[in-house]
Amino acid sequence: MEDRTRQGASEQHARDRALVERALDGDLDAFNRLVELYQDYLFALTVRVVNDREAAADAVQEAFFSAYRNLSRFRGDSFRSWLTRIALNAATDVLRYRKRRPADPYPEWEDEAWQPPADDSEAPERTAILRSRSRAIASAMERITTDQRTAILLFDVEGYDYHEIAEMTGVSLGTVKSRIHRGRLALRELLLPEMELLQD
Amino acid sequence: MSRRDVAPPGAEHSKHDPLLIARYAARDVDAADMQVAERIVAECTDCAALVADLRVIARSVAAVPTPRRPRDFRISPEQAAAVRGSFLERILRRIAMPGTAVLQPFAGAAVAIGLVLVVVGGTLPGTSSAPMARAPAPYAAESASSARPGAEVDAGEPGASAVAGDSIGPAASEAAPSPYLGAPELDAESAPLVTEGASPAAAEGAPSDTDPETGEGRASASAEPSDPTPVPSARVSARPTSDTAAVGPDEDTSSGGAAETAAQPDPAGTPLVLVGALLAAAGIVLLLLRVLGQRMMRDPGLR
Numbered sequence: 001m002e003d004r005t006r007q008g009a010s011e012q013h014a015r016d017r018a019l020v021e022r023a024l025d026g027d028l029d030a031f032n033r034l035v036e037l038y039q040d041y042l043f044a045l046t047v048r049v050v051n052d053r054e055a056a057a058d059a060v061q062e063a064f065f066s067a068y069r070n071l072s073r074f075r076g077d078s079f080r081s082w083l084t085r086i087a088l089n090a091a092t093d094v095l096r097y098r099k100r101r102p103a104d105p106y107p108e109w110e111d112e113a114w115q116p117p118a119d120d121s122e123a124p125e126r127t128a129i130l131r132s133r134s135r136a137i138a139s140a141m142e143r144i145t146t147d148q149r150t151a152i153l154l155f156d157v158e159g160y161d162y163h164e165i166a167e168m169t170g171v172s173l174g175t176v177k178s179r180i181h182r183g184r185l186a187l188r189e190l191l192l193p194e195m196e197l198l199q200d
Numbered sequence: 201m202s203r204r205d206v207a208p209p210g211a212e213h214s215k216h217d218p219l220l221i222a223r224y225a226a227r228d229v230d231a232a233d234m235q236v237a238e239r240i241v242a243e244c245t246d247c248a249a250l251v252a253d254l255r256v257i258a259r260s261v262a263a264v265p266t267p268r269r270p271r272d273f274r275i276s277p278e279q280a281a282a283v284r285g286s287f288l289e290r291i292l293r294r295i296a297m298p299g300t301a302v303l304q305p306f307a308g309a310a311v312a313i314g315l316v317l318v319v320v321g322g323t324l325p326g327t328s329s330a331p332m333a334r335a336p337a338p339y340a341a342e343s344a345s346s347a348r349p350g351a352e353v354d355a356g357e358p359g360a361s362a363v364a365g366d367s368i369g370p371a372a373s374e375a376a377p378s379p380y381l382g383a384p385e386l387d388a389e390s391a392p393l394v395t396e397g398a399s400p401a402a403a404e405g406a407p408s409d410t411d412p413e414t415g416e417g418r419a420s421a422s423a424e425p426s427d428p429t430p431v432p433s434a435r436v437s438a439r440p441t442s443d444t445a446a447v448g449p450d451e452d453t454s455s456g457g458a459a460e461t462a463a464q465p466d467p468a469g470t471p472l473v474l475v476g477a478l479l480a481a482a483g484i485v486l487l488l489l490r491v492l493g494q495r496m497m498r499d500p501g502l503r
Contacts, residue, residue: 032274043269057270064273065283069293134264141261156261181222187261188253195253198260 009078016079024071031071035064038080041158042087048153049091051142059094063087084158085168088150095146133197140190148183155180213246221247225254295486296493304490310483317476324469 016037022030042063047056063086067074076082141149150169154160160168166176191198223229224237241248275283284290294300 028275028277028280031280035274039273040266040269043273044266047267048264053267053270057273060269061273064275065279068275068280069283069285133260137257137260137264152261156258157264177223177228178219181219181226181228184226184254184257185218185222187257188250191257192253195256198256 013077013079020071020074020079023068031068034067034079034083038083039064041080042083045084045153045158046087046091048138048141048157049088049146049150050094052094055094056091059090060087062093063090066090081160081164081168084154085170088168092146129197136191136194136197137187140187143190144183144186145179148179148186151176151179152183152187213244216240216244216247218250221250222254225251226258292489292493294493295489300490303486307483307486307490310479311487312483314476314478314480314483317472317479319476321469321472321474321476324472 016034019030019034023034039060043056043060046059046063047053050056050059063083066086067083074082141152144152147169151165154165154168155162162173162176162180166173169176171179188195220229220233220237221240224234224241229237241251285293295303
């Protein structure tokens with residue numbers, strides 16, 4: 001199982017490197033193929049970090065511009081990690097410079113575009129519970145620090161390990177672990193009244 | 201927080217280390233901490249609940265639905281051209297790339313070496329900044345052996361003393377009294393002092409005793425007889441004065457020859473200075489381009 005995962009990652013890296021090579025030779029379509037591969041992932045991560053869809057979209061667009069501009073500087077093994085790092089930096093800048101915080105932390109929750117695709121097989125009650133749960137978690141996530149939120153998202157949602165997160169965020173391994181554990185403790189404090197909602 | 205900070209099992213929940221429990225919940229503890237944490241969780245119901253909650257939260261965060269992106273982020277050819285930047289920007293970006301960081305110490309070394317060459321080339325005996333160091337050597341030798349060497353030294357510039365001698369300093373000034381003080385005649389013993397330690401002051405003062413009829417060495421002495429301040433000898437010898445006009449043809453030739461020598465570019469020092477200046481300039485330009493490139497191309501995304 002682990003070998004298969006590793007092989008899959010290796011194939012993904014080889015594919016990305018080939019596309020990078022073609023893009024470096026001036027093939028814009030090759031770069032746009034990379035954009036297609038990673039734009040959903042990158043937007044999903046960024047929007048959770050900045051809590052604002054427009055700001056997240058700006059950050060992702062800037063991240064792709066930055067990646068295209070500096071493609072020759074890509075030296076790492078994983079293009080996905082490199083891109084993630086760029087997007088996180090862009091998201092941090094968005095948070096720092098725009099300082100546009102919605103009064104309601106998640107107005108998007110009322111927007112259908114934010115919602116997961118409706119499953120017809122789900123009972124309406126179940127769907128309502130899932131939405132309430134997602135809203136509660138998202139609201140709590142918005143209230144912990146950006147560093148803790150980013151580390152938790154990279155670890156729990158994106159599945160990166162501690163070392164990869166340390167490399168991506170430019171901090172030590174101990175700092176990454178501390179951010180994740182303290183962030184979870186902070187989430188628990190915030191979610192304590194709603195813990196029943198989270199139980200299956 | 202260290203293990204010692206953890207209260208022994210059975211103590212109140214508030215005394216337990218929540219970070220240890222969080223690490224335990226994430227299975228991020230070593231063997232020793234694992235034993236402590238297991239004991240705490242087994243005996244403290246609140247800590248056990250905390251572990252359960254933290255694991256539920258970790259699963260729930262991962263299950264939060266993914267929002268849809270509002271637009272396509274593919275780059276158009278126009279955007280690509282704008283992002284790539286101008287030719288100059290691409291060059292600067294290339295120079296500023298981390299892979300070319302090795303150029304920076306080389307550029308710094310080039311500047312340092314270039315400056316050293318300029319300084320060394322400029323201070324070498326006989327370089328253009330000390331123009332008479334080489335050419336008047338015969339005059340210096342002559343002046344050292346003659347009873348009236350000051351005239352020659354003066355006419356031929358104290359640069360001669362730089363070749364023949366060593367220091368350019370006040371010793372010569374002392375050996376060559378001011379013209380105001382009656383200008384005692386230089387003798388054979390005092391002459392070497394002039395040649396060895398001559399300064400512009402010496403060049404002016406020494407010839408004050410020379411024979412005005414012969415004109416030897418009178419150029420500077422009579423050119424500025426009332427000027428007590430040292431005058432650079434190159435200026436003195438290059439400047440025609442009334443006394444210089446009185447100098448006889450032979451002597452004039454000798455002093456004139458020295459002046460010509462002073463005006464000639466130095467064959468040994470000048471290339472050094474030139475090479476040094478070019479090297480330093482190249483290094484500075486490279487450093488400036490790199491700094492400029494780094495500033496222009498500083499990309500917040502690539503911190």
